Amino acid sequence: MGPVIPRILSSELHTHPFPYFASDNVVSSAYLDEIKSNWPALEKFTKTDGYGYYVLPIDAPHLLQNLQPAQSVFWEEFSNNAMLQIVYGSLAKYAEFIFDRYGPELDRVEIVNLFLCESDDEFYAAGAHNHSHDPTWLFTNLVYINDGGSSIRGSQLYDFDGDIPNTESPLLDVLAGTPCGNRPDGLSPARYIDFVPGRMISFFETPFSYHGSEPVTKEDLVKQGPARKPRRMIRMHVRAPLEFCEKFYNIGIDEYRPKKLSGEANATTIGWLRDDLSCYQRSLEKSSSDLSPGMLDYISSLDIKWVTGRERDISRYRDL
Ligand SMILES: [Fe+2]
Numbered sequence: 001m002g003p004v005i006p007r008i009l010s011s012e013l014h015t016h017p018f019p020y021f022a023s024d025n026v027v028s029s030a031y032l033d034e035i036k037s038n039w040p041a042l043e044k045f046t047k048t049d050g051y052g053y054y055v056l057p058i059d060a061p062h063l064l065q066n067l068q069p070a071q072s073v074f075w076e077e078f079s080n081n082a083m084l085q086i087v088y089g090s091l092a093k094y095a096e097f098i099f100d101r102y103g104p105e106l107d108r109v110e111i112v113n114l115f116l117c118e119s120d121d122e123f124y125a126a127g128a129h130n131h132s133h134d135p136t137w138l139f140t141n142l143v144y145i146n147d148g149g150s151s152i153r154g155s156q157l158y159d160f161d162g163d164i165p166n167t168e169s170p171l172l173d174v175l176a177g178t179p180c181g182n183r184p185d186g187l188s189p190a191r192y193i194d195f196v197p198g199r200m201i202s203f204f205e206t207p208f209s210y211h212g213s214e215p216v217t218k219e220d221l222v223k224q225g226p227a228r229k230p231r232r233m234i235r236m237h238v239r240a241p242l243e244f245c246e247k248f249y250n251i252g253i254d255e256y257r258p259k260k261l262s263g264e265a266n267a268t269t270i271g272w273l274r275d276d277l278s279c280y281q282r283s284l285e286k287s288s289s290d291l292s293p294g295m296l297d298y299i300s301s302l303d304i305k306w307v308t309g310r311e312r313d314i315s316r317y318r319d320l
Helices: 004-009 029-037 069-080 082-093 095-105 171-177 218-223 243-249 253-262 267-286 293-300
Strands: 020-023 054-057 108-119 137-146 155-159 188-193 200-204 231-239 303-306
Touching (some): 029 137, 069 082, 082 095, 082 200, 082 293, 095 267, 095 293
Antiparallel strands (some): 054 108, 137 200, 137 231, 155 188
16 A cells, blocks of 8 residues: 555645645555445445535445445455554644644544545536534545546635635634635635545645635536546545534534534624634744654544544554
């Protein structure tokens, strides 16, 4: 499979429009071929509403039971090996940002979702959105598997016409008042990451980590070449424990989430954003690309849990 963590650590961490990195050949080409050959048939997937693709969650053993036995074994091993290396490598990339927000109290992180995703020419459109409905999500990773030779169905990252919100910005009202699944006024494309097989795009979750994909027409795809195959990727989200929602906002996740999903703007929700951004701005000011020994220890000490209850021996992946 190759050295996943060093590959991630050597990729460049960008901070505009929000922290993100793209890591090419995150797994070896031989392992990528194995992923492709063990990819389940589309009939095993479930069509999602509003997100433009079909998904197959694989983050619990019972979800693998309907697959062919060899596929089941492969994805179990993926979850227990490549996946955990990807998570530790990503945690290390965002170490300073994570420490500034969660501090030494953080002793574990949780894998919320691990999905295989597939879409076809007819069914693909993920508009601009962010994930602030879950304020303890740390990062999202997308591992690109294949797209029939096309590269134009990658990921779009957005800012506000070159700007990003800060604690004094009038954009706070806009952010608070926009449901986090919707595109707010003033949002514009900032960075585009091509779809390249074996590339992983990872972004750190902030209240303005707007991402998605601009519509692509069949004609656009045809221009790139005649071969059209399903677009496939692996998606994962990793979060800090939900207790931190209570700690940051004095409110449980079940009360917090609806306010973000509906875009409730008031003094309280705007105050939350201001606090979040204040912490984030402090991180940005001191952020350096070098991982200090202290941060390395911090990340290595974190336990990884699955919200599905899946148990894993993670000890062998902590050697950063
Ligand atoms: Fe998303």
